[in-house]
Amino acid sequence: DAGVIQSPRHEVTEMGQEVTLRCKLISGHNSLFWYRQTMMRGLELLIYFNNNVPIDDSGMPEDRFSAKMPNASFSTLKIQPSEPRDSAVYFCASRPGDGLGDTQYFGPGTRLTVL
Amino acid sequence: QQQVKQSPQSLIVQKGGISIINCAYENTAFDYFPWYQQFPGKGPALLIAIRPDVSEKKEGRFTISFNKSAKQFSLHIMDSQPGDSATYFCAASKGMDSSYKLIFGSGTRLLVRP
Numbered sequence: 001d002a003g004v005i006q007s008p009r010h011e012v013t014e015m016g017q018e019v020t021l022r023c024k025l026i027s028g029h030n031s032l033f034w035y036r037q038t039m040m041r042g043l044e045l046l047i048y049f050n051n052n053v054p055i056d057d058s059g060m061p062e063d064r065f066s067a068k069m070p071n072a073s074f075s076t077l078k079i080q081p082s083e084p085r086d087s088a089v090y091f092c093a094s095r096p097g098d099g100l101g102d103t104q105y106f107g108p109g110t111r112l113t114v115l
Numbered sequence: 116q117q118q119v120k121q122s123p124q125s126l127i128v129q130k131g132g133i134s135i136i137n138c139a140y141e142n143t144a145f146d147y148f149p150w151y152q153q154f155p156g157k158g159p160a161l162l163i164a165i166r167p168d169v170s171e172k173k174e175g176r177f178t179i180s181f182n183k184s185a186k187q188f189s190l191h192i193m194d195s196q197p198g199d200s201a202t203y204f205c206a207a208s209k210g211m212d213s214s215y216k217l218i219f220g221s222g223t224r225l226l227v228r229p
Binding site for chain 1 (some may be wrong): 143147149156157159161162164188204208217218219220221222
């Protein structure tokens with residue numbers, strides 16, 4: 001059974017460029033979480049969706065960040081324009097659904113470097 | 116009130132020893148307390164979790180001790196092995212009211228020396 005899939009695994013871009021990170025949920029899961037991990041700030045929740053609907057985006061740093069779930073199994077996190085301070089590892093995680101357990105299953109992450 | 120405070124920041128233990136990592140929280144509405152393990156280059160993975168209706172949960176060499184009155188919980192790794200070397204995160208959530216949003220501690224980097 002495939003876990004959460006993220007792409008790309010590594011991304012190096014220049015300041016000002018648009019970056020799109022992708023995430024495929026585990027089949028049957030209906031909650032999706034985007035996290036950012038840095039040495040300074042640890043694991044930060046950016047946004048999460050339940051049944052394709054954004055529930056809480058209070059962790060999104062600023063308007064340069066946007067996230068979508070165009071369907072039940074896929075999500076994108078876009079940064080436009082990117083800045084060096086956005087350099088981090090970005091994780092998505094999925095959860096089965098209400099009443100089916102609290103465990104969040106993390107993907108392998110995308111390491112983003114903005115030069 | 117949403118924070119989960121974790122200590123120590125790093126820990127070095129000899130093989131066979133006991134590793135202990137502590138977490139404290141303020142929000143009494145939290146009702147789910149997982150520990151996640153993260154190896155370099157990987158995403159965090161659930162290790163063990165507890166709910167406040169029990170004071171201890173054991174799975175193999177890993178035990179969570181939970182003190183509801185003190186609002187503290189800890190992870191004990193018995194007979195620590197070099198393969199346990201990883202970063203450990205505690206977390207807490209409020210269940211359905213917040214769609215299981217996890218609040219993570221700052222992490223503990225564990226090194227088990229052979």
